[in-house]
Amino acid sequence: MNYEKLMEKAxxxxxxxxxxxxxxxxxxxxxxxxxxxxxxxxxxxxxxxxTICAERNAIGSAIADGKIKIKAVAIYSPNQQKCFPxxxxxxxxxxxxxxxxxxxxILKNGENIEIYTLAQLLPESFSL
Ligand code: THU
Numbered sequence: 869m870n871y872e873k874l875m876e877k878a879x880x881x882x883x884x885x886x887x888x889x890x891x892x893x894x895x896x897x898x899x900x901x902x903x904x905x906x907x908x909x910x911x912x913x914x915x916x917x918x919t920i921c922a923e924r925n926a927i928g929s930a931i932a933d934g935k936i937k938i939k940a941v942a943i944y945s946p947n948q949q950k951c952f953p954x955x956x957x958x959x960x961x962x963x964x965x966x967x968x969x970x971x972x973x974i975l976k977n978g979e980n981i982e983i984y985t986l987a988q989l990l991p992e993s994f995s996l
Pocket of ligand 1: 894
């Protein structure tokens with residue numbers, strides 16, 4: 869699936885965001901190495917710390933379906949241009965890739981998409 873289409877799916881997913889506390893909707897679509905895609909949105913809780921980010925929601929669905937190698941992640945928020953993944957999500961994406969340089973993070977900037985690698989966003993990443 870091309871990255872424009874991946875972003876469209878992230879935009880669609882953001883519409884299901886449950887974010888009554890922050891009012892900051894996020895959608896994500898993860899592309900796995902076999903070409904399969906999974907979407908997720910953020911969902912919050914009145915106990916704030918239980919919030920799940922859109923990226924980790926999408927990745928959780930992929931894991932549940934037996935897919936563990938990420939190729940790309942598209943992230944979208946109607947509230948912010950270029951909604952970068954938070955630090956926790958960067959680390960979770962790192963867990964499910966072989967090489968940070970081979971994973972593309974796709975963001976929306978106006979009418980355009982911009983592509984970063986995970987290596988750019990998470991230099992000197994931690995692994996056990
Ligand atoms: N959020 C995400 O879904 N992904 C990120 O990478 C950054 C933050 C969500 C969490 C929370 O529901 C809202 O955005 C505001 O922090």
